[in-house]
Amino acid sequence: MMDLLHNEDNQNGKEITIKIENLVKRFGNLEVLKGINLEVKKNEAIVVIGPSGGGKSTLLRCINRLEEYQDGHIYLESIDVEKLDVNTLRARIGMVFQLFNLFPHMTVLKNLTLAPIKVKKIPENEAIEKAKNLLTQVGLVDKMDAYPEQLSGGQKQRVAIARALMMDPEVMLFDEPTSALDPELVGEVLDTMKKLAESGMTMIVVTHEMGFARDVADRIVFINNGIVEEEGKPEEVLKNPQKPRTKEFLRRIL
């Protein structure tokens, strides 16, 4: 994916792409996020882990405003996301879902070109060129005329990743992208994500794949019960967790 991303500087530690301040989210009376604080630097790959119901998906969905939140702030490149037009914001943030959510009535190529053409008003032939380029990079250019139902789960998810990349997002959000896959198909998707991270894409990945977290993440964030319980470098958090809850979670999952 190298050539399609703007990654002039590949070192961490410069600009902050996403900053989350004291984020509170309630569903009715149920407080799901209880003051989340998190910073994601440019080119950084963050892996979010934590027990079911802890609020990981909700956090991702707040970032691109698929969910409203009640308190706190989220900044994209230091601009409060609530000050941005919601569609502009979403075009700048790529999202990959557990269940792929490809559009079943469109070919793979159409799945990729629709949003760039309709949202960014890119000429169709340009969009097609770009789609072919991205499909080549995820190894699926021969499937561009196929319909989603003709693809395996792993192929679907790689198409979904390419579809999100078509918008040249500044950050990519992944919500358990391999959880719905047969075990033998997990690897191809993780490889694609790993390449993406290596190319400098800023990523927030919710996953239970600890191998991926260890090898790819710049930082691991453990979210439990609506707060960031612990965060740090993979080797620190995975080998030497500080909080009892983190220890317990890792003991169960590893």
Place this chain on the structure above:
Amino acid sequence: MDALMELFKNFPFLLLGAWETLKLTAFSVGIGVILGTFIGMGRLSKIKLISYPCTIYVEFLRGTPLLVQISLIYFGLPQLGIQLAPYPAAIVALGLNSGAYIAEIVRAGIQSIPKGQYEASRSLGLTHWQTMRYIILPQAFRNILPALGNEFITLTKDSSLASVIGVSELMRSGQFVISRTFQTFSIYFGIAFIYFLMTFVISRIVRYIERRMATA
């Protein structure tokens, strides 16, 4: 014998009436689909100022007889200064009526599309309307095609009510033939048979399209 002779002799005339019935139905369903699409979407709106009127519309039109609706538009509106000729009045009445039923079909069709489709589209930056137009409605229409076919068949039959305001569709043509020949049984039977032929053919066409789309 006379009865059959009269039926044969007048069959071409009845077929002309059947052609009018088909046109009337097609126009009305056309209006119904456009109206029903917007009202069906409107019922799902989070904005009450949109969803409530749509709900009232659907409930009112489904809760009153079509014959009354036709009469209201053809005989009633002139009192308010709106005078429609029989044919437009029939199309308006049938279109408004089928719009209510189709709205319910469309609503169910939209609700049958997984929420993830809407969210995936919105997360790419497409607006609500773009998402409806390119993602949700195309899939919904594929799912509701059988129900729309049924509505077309229902309306083909219901359009016979337009005869009461003098639209020369199949029913009215038949009554005209009867008034000259007095062959009530054979002509009414002939009318019934032609209605049956039409609905039968329509249901076959719908099934054919359905199968084509399933394999596409």
